[in-house]
Amino acid sequence: MQENYKLRLGGRNFTDRMRCTAIGGHGGSGCVSFFRDVFVPRGPPNGGDGGHGGDVWFEVDENETSLSCVKQRLSARPGMNGRGKAMHGPRGSDLVVRVPKGTLVREIPLHADLTTHGQRVLVARGGLGGPGNPHFSSPTDRQPHYALRGLAGQTRTLDLELKTIADVGLVGLPNAGKSTFLSAVSNAHPKIAAYPFTTLNPYIGTVTFRDTHQITVADIPGLIPGAHRNVGLGHSFLRHVERSRILVYIVDISRPDPWNDLRALQTELDLYKPGLAERPSLVVANKADAANARENFEKWRAMADIPMIPVSAKQAKNITKVTATIRTMLEQLK
Numbered sequence: 001m002q003e004n005y006k007l008r009l010g011g012r013n014f015t016d017r018m019r020c021t022a023i024g025g026h027g028g029s030g031c032v033s034f035f036r037d038v039f040v041p042r043g044p045p046n047g048g049d050g051g052h053g054g055d056v057w058f059e060v061d062e063n064e065t066s067l068s069c070v071k072q073r074l075s076a077r078p079g080m081n082g083r084g085k086a087m088h089g090p091r092g093s094d095l096v097v098r099v100p101k102g103t104l105v106r107e108i109p110l111h112a113d114l115t116t117h118g119q120r121v122l123v124a125r126g127g128l129g130g131p132g133n134p135h136f137s138s139p140t141d142r143q144p145h146y147a148l149r150g151l152a153g154q155t156r157t158l159d160l161e162l163k164t165i166a167d168v169g170l171v172g173l174p175n176a177g178k179s180t181f182l183s184a185v186s187n188a189h190p191k192i193a194a195y196p197f198t199t200l201n202p203y204i205g206t207v208t209f210r211d212t213h214q215i216t217v218a219d220i221p222g223l224i225p226g227a228h229r230n231v232g233l234g235h236s237f238l239r240h241v242e243r244s245r246i247l248v249y250i251v252d253i254s255r256p257d258p259w260n261d262l263r264a265l266q267t268e269l270d271l272y273k274p275g276l277a278e279r280p281s282l283v284v285a286n287k288a289d290a291a292n293a294r295e296n297f298e299k300w301r302a303m304a305d306i307p308m309i310p311v312s313a314k315q316a317k318n319i320t321k322v323t324a325t326i327r328t329m330l331e332q333l334k
């Protein structure tokens with residue numbers, strides 16, 4: 001029952017794909033005005049220029065994890081009109097939108113991959129401000145009675161997609177203990193429960209080693225056979241482990257024939273993106289504290305061709321062995 005409810009809710013407060021419109025600020029208009037003083041009835045033109053409209057930027061903020069904070073309409077401020085006495089209109093202020101690391105911004109022909117903290121991309125330029133009438137003064141016309149209007153800013157419709165960037169991606173069947181593992185190794189406190197599809201949104205934890213070295217680990221919803229046909233939560237959330245350098249399969253070793261579970265997971269990964277299952281990987285044989293775990297593990301290890309580590313995530317047993325192995329693997333990849 002609870003499972004159905006959560007499935008229907010579908011992780012509403014988490015957004016990893018969206019479309020938005022970025023609109024640069026309108027440029028301010030140039031001004032027509034003339035210098036006036038006693039005894040100077042026909043002074044030179046002195047209308048100020050309009051200010052340029054503000055630009056719209058995207059900037060990576062590593063503290064953001066979802067696109068839900070991005071508004072659908074993103075408008076920068078307009079530039080002010082020029083005024084008399086050569087007063088130029090101020091430039092409209094820019095709009096800087098903070099987006100999570102791993103955001104892809106697409107619009108033909110724009111394609112930006114925002115992957116590092118502080119990285120910026122200009123998505124909509126503000127309109128130019130109109131020049132004031134002094135620009136049109138010439139020997140034949142010292143009193144131009146015209147100036148130019150400011151131009152409209154750019155408007156662009158953008159497709160945003162978040163593909164989380166973490167060093168390690170956790171992949172497993174529902175209930176295998178992925179979230180329990182993440183909370184045992186990292187600072188994260190994901191929701192853990194004994195029913196499938198507890199995790200609905202990707203979640204990132206940071207593992208801090210004693211020498212302050214850090215690695216990031218992404219926990220995603222459970223994957224089930226047929227996910228590519230949209231069974232369970234589907235497999236679109238695999239985009240959040242697509243960019244991980246290492247895959248860690250969390251397998252419940254107390255289940256009958258756990259090696260079949262691994263094969264099912266690898267099949268789904270390959271159906272999502274061919275070659276994904278060839279990523280450097282490791283099996284965490286979880287629930288090693290359970291009854292028939294030892295027997296299963298020995299049987300599997302005899303035929304396995306992938307590194308395996310028995311672990312009890314719940315009792316935090318053998319956890320440091322896994323984190324140390326992951327760290328060595330990552331260092332070898334560099």
Ligand SMILES: Nc1nc2c(ncn2[C@@H]2O[C@H](COP(=O)(O)OP(=O)(O)OP(=O)(O)O)[C@@H](O)[C@H]2O)c(=O)[nH]1
Pocket residue numbers: 172173174175176177178179180181191192193194195196197198199200220221222223286287288289290311312313314315
């Ligand atoms: N006995 C035992 N139980 C465990 C262990 N690790 C996790 N569990 C239990 O397994 C259940 C599922 O754990 P979760 O961490 O929520 O599993 P998950 O893989 O994140 O599940 P989803 O988010 O639904 O895909 C919980 O009841 C945990 O207490 C373990 O090492 N030993």
Ligand SMILES: [Mg+2]
Pocket residue numbers: 178179180190191192198199219220221
């Ligand atoms: Mg979970």
